Amino acid sequence: MLIKNNADGFSHAVSSEIADRRVVESRRTLIKHMGTGVAGAVMASWASRQALAQTPAAARPGKLAALPGRQSVVPGAVTMEKATSYQDASSYNNFYEFGTDKADPAANAHTLKTRPWTVDIEGLVKKPGSWALDDLLKLGAMEERIYRLRCVEGWSMVIPWVGYSLVDLIKRVEPLGNAKYVEFVTLADPKTMPFVGSRVLEWPYVEALRLDEAMHPLTLLAFGMYGEVLPNQNGAPLRLVVPWKYGFKSGKSIVKIRFTEKQPATAWNKAAANEYGFYSNVNPAVDHPRWSQATERRIGEDGLFTKKRKTLMFNGYEAQVGQLYAGMDLKKLY
Numbered sequence: 001m002l003i004k005n006n007a008d009g010f011s012h013a014v015s016s017e018i019a020d021r022r023v024v025e026s027r028r029t030l031i032k033h034m035g036t037g038v039a040g041a042v043m044a045s046w047a048s049r050q051a052l053a054q055t056p057a058a059a060r061p062g063k064l065a066a067l068p069g070r071q072s073v074v075p076g077a078v079t080m081e082k083a084t085s086y087q088d089a090s091s092y093n094n095f096y097e098f099g100t101d102k103a104d105p106a107a108n109a110h111t112l113k114t115r116p117w118t119v120d121i122e123g124l125v126k127k128p129g130s131w132a133l134d135d136l137l138k139l140g141a142m143e144e145r146i147y148r149l150r151c152v153e154g155w156s157m158v159i160p161w162v163g164y165s166l167v168d169l170i171k172r173v174e175p176l177g178n179a180k181y182v183e184f185v186t187l188a189d190p191k192t193m194p195f196v197g198s199r200v201l202e203w204p205y206v207e208a209l210r211l212d213e214a215m216h217p218l219t220l221l222a223f224g225m226y227g228e229v230l231p232n233q234n235g236a237p238l239r240l241v242v243p244w245k246y247g248f249k250s251g252k253s254i255v256k257i258r259f260t261e262k263q264p265a266t267a268w269n270k271a272a273a274n275e276y277g278f279y280s281n282v283n284p285a286v287d288h289p290r291w292s293q294a295t296e297r298r299i300g301e302d303g304l305f306t307k308k309r310k311t312l313m314f315n316g317y318e319a320q321v322g323q324l325y326a327g328m329d330l331k332k333l334y
């Protein structure tokens with residue numbers, strides 16, 4: 001078994017509990033498969049144990065290119081909750097460019113062409129320009145972040161993403177003093193995205209954050225999940241993950257990042273401002289006009305008697321991000 005790694009994967013000391021468990025598990029499997037003969041001894045060499053430690057427990061679940069990440073030390077970046085299965089995370093999606101049904105993105109997104117891919121940096125920065133995907137992949141050290149993702153519709157998942165903090169890129173392009181917001185423009189290609197042209201939303205799908213939100217270390221520029229590159233339906237080749245906000249703030253398949261002084265108009269806010277505010281912080285005390293946001297269904301836990309989970313303020317990341325909103329009336333600025 002050959003496992004490809006990028007330069008900054010788990011080649012550092014592997015000391016986390018999760019990684020240790022992986023080593024133990026991989027060794028067990030290895031011993032089961034190899035018996036205790038000479039071949040087993042050779043296979044169980046330090047190098048192969050290292051290699052196995054670098055793949056997640058369910059090795060290469062989507063059979064896509066490996067993209068390992070070292071375990072993050074950013075406070076709050078790794079929840080100990082059980083991860084959603086790869087199957088669920090990659091087949092129950094919102095990606096309206098490929099259809100509005102949860103199963104549509106997995107069925108249709110194979111047409112998305114993720115290479116070559118560039119991301120344009122525009123607006124109020126000292127260093128605007130066009131970044132090739134390969135250069136972005138090398139810009140920051142890949143980390144695994146196990147985040148809860150709470151959709152505004154009332155369901156949630158726990159996903160091990162791979163990427164680095166967006167702030168790594170922001171620092172590199174040097175925002176000017178008057179930059180207050182960051183706008184994320186995603187791909188709108190009618191040739192490969194069958195629902196671009198439908199009137200559910202205005203295309204391209206645009207999202208935005210305040211600059212301090214974008215620079216918070218939990219805001220992740222994600223290139224992978226479950227130890228592999230992103231499947232197309234999850235926003236390949238790169239997307240945002242903002243874990244304390246409703247899922248729609250995390251734009252998929254980003255092609256442009258623009259720094260602005262004025263608050264940008266965003267896709268869901270334009271579609272229904274009374275339902276989807278600019279901030280859209282997860283908040284169990286502020287209901288959507290048509291439904292409560294107090295509880296959520298964890299995807300994969302849908303037994304007949306399974307209780308819904310209580311939704312947590314800022315999706316459980318209040319200790320990390322609460323101070324960003326000090327003094328704001330979150331009922332008005334929802």
Ligand SMILES: Nc1nc2c(c(=O)[nH]1)N[C@H]1C(S)=C(S)[C@@H](COP(=O)(O)O)O[C@H]1N2
Nearest residue numbers: 093094095096151186205247248250251252
């Ligand atoms: N470009 C684009 N990005 C998008 C969406 C979309 O329709 N188009 N849907 C959003 C919504 S509503 C959610 S809940 C998350 C879902 O991400 P996931 O499918 O990886 O779980 O992606 C967000 N990003």
Ligand SMILES: [Mo]
Nearest residue numbers: 151152247248
């Ligand atoms: Mo969502």
